[in-house]
Amino acid sequence: MATQTLATWSTTLTYSTxxxxxxxxxxxxxxxxxxxxxxxxxxxxxxxxxxALSRFSGPPTSRLLGSDGSVDVxxxxxxxxxxxxxxxxxxxDTHLDTVIHxxxxxxxxxxxxxxxxxxxxxxxxxxxALVVGVEGECKSNKFGTRHITSTTGSIGAALAVSxxxxxxxxxxxxxIGLAATQVTGLRxxxxxxxxxxxxxxxxxxxxxxxxxAAEDLTSSTTALEAKRGWANVVSNQHRxxxxxxxxxxxxxxxGRWEIVRNAFKPFPCGIVVHPxxxxxxxxxxxxxxxxxxxxxxxxxxxxxxxLVVELTGKTAPRDGLExxxxxxxxxxxxLLFGKATPAQYEDDVVRDLRxxxxxxxxxxxxxxxxxxxxxxIEVRLDNVDxxxxxxxxxxxxxxxxxPMTDAQxxxxxxxxxxxxxxRERTEKASQWCWGLEKVVDVRxxxxxx
Amino acid sequence: MATQTLATWSTTLTYSTxxxxxxxxxxxxxxxxxxxxxxxxxxxxxxxxxxALSRFSGPPTSRLLGSDGSVDVxxxxxxxxxxxxxxxxxxxDTHLDTVIHxxxxxxxxxxxxxxxxxxxxxxxxxxxALVVGVEGECKSNKFGTRHITSTTGSIGAALAVSxxxxxxxxxxxxxIGLAATQVTGLRxxxxxxxxxxxxxxxxxxxxxxxxxAAEDLTSSTTALEAKRGWANVVSNQHRxxxxxxxxxxxxxxxGRWEIVRNAFKPFPCGIVVHPxxxxxxxxxxxxxxxxxxxxxxxxxxxxxxxLVVELTGKTAPRDGLExxxxxxxxxxxxLLFGKATPAQYEDDVVRDLRxxxxxxxxxxxxxxxxxxxxxxIEVRLDNVDxxxxxxxxxxxxxxxxxPMTDAQxxxxxxxxxxxxxxRERTEKASQWCWGLEKVVDVRxxxxxx
Numbered sequence: 001m002a003t004q005t006l007a008t009w010s011t012t013l014t015y016s017t018x019x020x021x022x023x024x025x026x027x028x029x030x031x032x033x034x035x036x037x038x039x040x041x042x043x044x045x046x047x048x049x050x051x052a053l054s055r056f057s058g059p060p061t062s063r064l065l066g067s068d069g070s071v072d073v074x075x076x077x078x079x080x081x082x083x084x085x086x087x088x089x090x091x092x093d094t095h096l097d098t099v100i101h102x103x104x105x106x107x108x109x110x111x112x113x114x115x116x117x118x119x120x121x122x123x124x125x126x127x128x129a130l131v132v133g134v135e136g137e138c139k140s141n142k143f144g145t146r147h148i149t150s151t152t153g154s155i156g157a158a159l160a161v162s163x164x165x166x167x168x169x170x171x172x173x174x175x176i177g178l179a180a181t182q183v184t185g186l187r188x189x190x191x192x193x194x195x196x197x198x199x200x201x202x203x204x205x206x207x208x209x210x211x212x213a214a215e216d217l218t219s220s221t222t223a224l225e226a227k228r229g230w231a232n233v234v235s236n237q238h239r240x241x242x243x244x245x246x247x248x249x250x251x252x253x254x255g256r257w258e259i260v261r262n263a264f265k266p267f268p269c270g271i272v273v274h275p276x277x278x279x280x281x282x283x284x285x286x287x288x289x290x291x292x293x294x295x296x297x298x299x300x301x302x303x304x305x306x307l308v309v310e311l312t313g314k315t316a317p318r319d320g321l322e323x324x325x326x327x328x329x330x331x332x333x334x335l336l337f338g339k340a341t342p343a344q345y346e347d348d349v350v351r352d353l354r355x356x357x358x359x360x361x362x363x364x365x366x367x368x369x370x371x372x373x374x375x376x377i378e379v380r381l382d383n384v385d386x387x388x389x390x391x392x393x394x395x396x397x398x399x400x401x402x403p404m405t406d407a408q409x410x411x412x413x414x415x416x417x418x419x420x421x422x423r424e425r426t427e428k429a430s431q432w433c434w435g436l437e438k439v440v441d442v443r444x445x446x447x448x449x
Numbered sequence: 450m451a452t453q454t455l456a457t458w459s460t461t462l463t464y465s466t467x468x469x470x471x472x473x474x475x476x477x478x479x480x481x482x483x484x485x486x487x488x489x490x491x492x493x494x495x496x497x498x499x500x501a502l503s504r505f506s507g508p509p510t511s512r513l514l515g516s517d518g519s520v521d522v523x524x525x526x527x528x529x530x531x532x533x534x535x536x537x538x539x540x541x542d543t544h545l546d547t548v549i550h551x552x553x554x555x556x557x558x559x560x561x562x563x564x565x566x567x568x569x570x571x572x573x574x575x576x577x578a579l580v581v582g583v584e585g586e587c588k589s590n591k592f593g594t595r596h597i598t599s600t601t602g603s604i605g606a607a608l609a610v611s612x613x614x615x616x617x618x619x620x621x622x623x624x625i626g627l628a629a630t631q632v633t634g635l636r637x638x639x640x641x642x643x644x645x646x647x648x649x650x651x652x653x654x655x656x657x658x659x660x661x662a663a664e665d666l667t668s669s670t671t672a673l674e675a676k677r678g679w680a681n682v683v684s685n686q687h688r689x690x691x692x693x694x695x696x697x698x699x700x701x702x703x704g705r706w707e708i709v710r711n712a713f714k715p716f717p718c719g720i721v722v723h724p725x726x727x728x729x730x731x732x733x734x735x736x737x738x739x740x741x742x743x744x745x746x747x748x749x750x751x752x753x754x755x756l757v758v759e760l761t762g763k764t765a766p767r768d769g770l771e772x773x774x775x776x777x778x779x780x781x782x783x784l785l786f787g788k789a790t791p792a793q794y795e796d797d798v799v800r801d802l803r804x805x806x807x808x809x810x811x812x813x814x815x816x817x818x819x820x821x822x823x824x825x826i827e828v829r830l831d832n833v834d835x836x837x838x839x840x841x842x843x844x845x846x847x848x849x850x851x852p853m854t855d856a857q858x859x860x861x862x863x864x865x866x867x868x869x870x871x872r873e874r875t876e877k878a879s880q881w882c883w884g885l886e887k888v889v890d891v892r893x894x895x896x897x898x
Contacts, residue, residue, distance in 0.1 A: 045666060052664040053657075055565075056507040056523045074505045116504075146682065181635045181643055182650065188678040189630050194668035197661070201631065208502075212646075215501040217494060219643040229637040233595065 002225040007172035015124040025260040033103040039416030040085035041066030045193035061116040075112040083108035083200030091268035105153025106133030108203035123439035133160030138258035139245040147185030150198035154179040157206020177219030178209035180230035266398040267340040269324040275375035275396035280334025300362045303376040323350040332358040451674040456621035464573040474709040482552040488865030489534035490515030494642040510565040524565040532557035532649030540717035554602025555582030557652035572888035582609030587707035588694040596634030599647035603628040606655020626668030627658035629679035715847040716789040718773040724824035724845035729783025749811045752825040772799040781807040
């Protein structure tokens with residue numbers, strides 16, 4: 001049932017029935033994905049993959065965002081390479097209920113295939129397909145030993161591409177099957193380039209699945225729920241919950257849209273550090289407003305949820321990657337620079353003596369009464385009378401309770417794109433993406449990106 | 450350990466240390482694969498995949514065997530499409546200890562990449578890489594809910610391509626990791642086109658893995674054995690046995706070559722039916738020699754292992770695919786035509802009234818004392834004195850005890866290739882493949898295939 005239900009729901013969904021909140025959430029997801037992909041395009045993993053694979057590319061139809069301005073490759077490679085770039089800074093989106101990063105596989109496949117079509121694709125059509133992919137992906141659950149983003153991402157990408165290719169429900173079910181049989185993503189790969197390869201390959205898996213199903217290559221129309229199918233292979237306890245989840249698709253009685261619950265990372269590191277960075281930035285801004293030099297800080301005491309120390313307790317990180325697992329580094333750059341972008345996770349920043357000096361002033365205390373997206377910070381200055389600045393972050397920026405505003409997403413987009421595209425192209429691209437709903441032909445993305 | 454051990458063994462293996470039996474087994478495996486791939490190239494699944502994907506192909510470097518004579522595509526697509534064709538008739542090879550069909554993923558990737566290189570690749574080098582891939586693949590074990598050929602095939606293909614690209618042990622370990630993270634193949638897909646997609650995609654997964662690792666994309670150097678790595682994801686009980694298996698690589702004290710234990714299917718159907726087909730062909734030949742018409746057969750009693758009825762008990766198959774699951778059909782075509790090739794599993798043969806008439810004369814009796822590769826057959830003629838022909842197949846042709854001879858493999862190759870390539874090209878191709886060891890440059894395969 002689950003496979004067919006998903007296929008039928010997907011093929012019948014129309015733009016006119018999407019609630020405005022879903023449309024806005026889809027645009028935000030696409031916007032954030034675009035910035036992350038441009039920003040990630042200069043990362044070594046992205047460059048290596050392009051170097052290794054460009055000789056296999058077919059006729060160039062589809063743009064690689066960012067990298068060297070205007071490189072085109074075939075849709076299959078664009079799906080893979082944009083997918084890698086979108087995830088490579090661990091800075092993309094998170095559907096918090098499932099911990100899937102949903103837009104990477106779906107948007108990478110969708111934008112790639114759209115540019116290879118010989119017809120106009122409106123922004124409305126694009127948004128509908130994006131929603132289909134993200135919803136299909138997020139109606140799945142957690143799997144212990146796999147990278148869930150790519151495991152479910154192949155299916156999401158297949159759904160989105162099937163939608164844009166106007167496949168029948170029957171063909172769409174086969175596309176789901178072809179995607180499901182490509183179960184990419186071991187968690188062992190975390191910490192290596194291959195982690196970002198996962199959503200890229202998932203995008204490509206899904207695109208391949210839909211393109212084959214479009215020509216009536218057969219798979220199974222019960223791929224997700226069958227005894228020897230996807231759900232039972234990725235988790236033994238999963239089959240029943242899958243049916244339950246699929247029943248909540250869309251606007252029905254039990255319906256719930258998942259894309260409106262998609263969150264965006266304000267900082268390129270593990271989500272548990274976000275409250276501390278958020279609070280430290282608030283204190284940085286306060287000190288800045290009052291003209292107080294950071295040198296005058298004597299001590300910083302941070303109270304956090306137990307997981308923060310467990311996952312990110314590195315007191316003396318040695319490079320950018322280790323910095324991502326250090327609450328001390330996150331707090332230090334927040335206090336010192338008032339921001340934590342990929343630039344603050346470069347190796348030389350992690351080793352910068354000014355950063356090290358602030359890092360060493362930070363004490364972290366675990367408090368079982370504090371929530372995962374909460375923290376309390378107390379900063380003591382060198383005044384004789386012991387001036388103290390405190391902040392209580394109830395919900396970190398980027399949480400569902402305090403989502404990134406459109407303005408904050410724009411700022412993040414500029415951070416990603418300015419160094420790669422320059423101001424003029426960045427601003428044009430930003431406007432174009434925010435206006436996705438009104439775009440007459442998404443293939444024109446090449447005029448701006 | 451397993452990952453690094455495999456990588457190191459693979460990179461240090463040289464042709465001069467291969468026992469002659471291993472070299473001969475590799476040539477037989479390649480020869481059988483070539484015939485199956487040419488024969489499978491005209492199957493709908495192969496044609497659909499080519500139609501769907503040709504527009505994504507990069508500069509054409511690598512030959513699609515069979516299909517329309519001389520179509521070239523890029524190496525990635527050649528790996529996929531030849532891999533599909535090689536498996537699509539369920540007629541390829543079987544490593545009986547693991548039930549892996551090992552050559553498909555490995556040879557498909559290897560032959561594809563070799564033709565894309567800008568240097569000569571000798572037959573000796575090719576054979577060494579093929580052996581590396583097949584050994585790496587077969588040192589794995591059984592996994593209940595997956596298609597093991599593709600699950601292990603990605604790793605075998607990555608090893609073979611890493612070898613031919615001269616990757617370092619470190620790069621090869623990363624290639625294994627990149628291949629391992631692409632766990633393709635659900636058993637739910639059996640009975641659909643996607644089953645043959647699996648070894649094709651595995652070939653492509655492995656090729657992609659090696660090509661990325663060659664440019665130093667990082668994965669994990671403990672991908673197979675790590676806690677969240679491949680073996681634990683594909684089977685919880687697997688990790689320990691993996692180490693044991695890897696320790697038996699090559700010529701060492703505990704060493705055992707797997708490729709010499711690779712068997713070749715004489716008939717394009719489930720292996721449990723093979724003893725019955727074998728025996729019925731023997732009786733066909735005897736009747737033919739004695740000039741006795743098949744019409745004179747009154748009854749056929751076949752005694753078989755219990756699995757035969759359990760897996761292939763369809764008394765009245767309706768089409769070719771169902772015919773593969775009917776011991777009655779297998780026996781009937783053996784008796785009637787003296788052979789069982791893909792032609793005898795066409796829909797119209799399964800529905801042919803002469804075939805149906807013989808099928809209906811066959812009675813199958815289960816006998817717990819009979820082995821899986823054994824059967825007894827008794828054929829009664831319409832003489833007044835009740836002439837009886839009997840045969841006892843102790844080990845079916847194609848088993849390890851009675852392997853296909855080189856002559857039988859040649860006959861199978863001709864069956865595959867003649868209808869596709871014609872006699873002249875078929876014979877040239879056959880000679881070329883049997884002479885693989887002496888080939889100066891494998892890229893010249895395009896001159897013959």
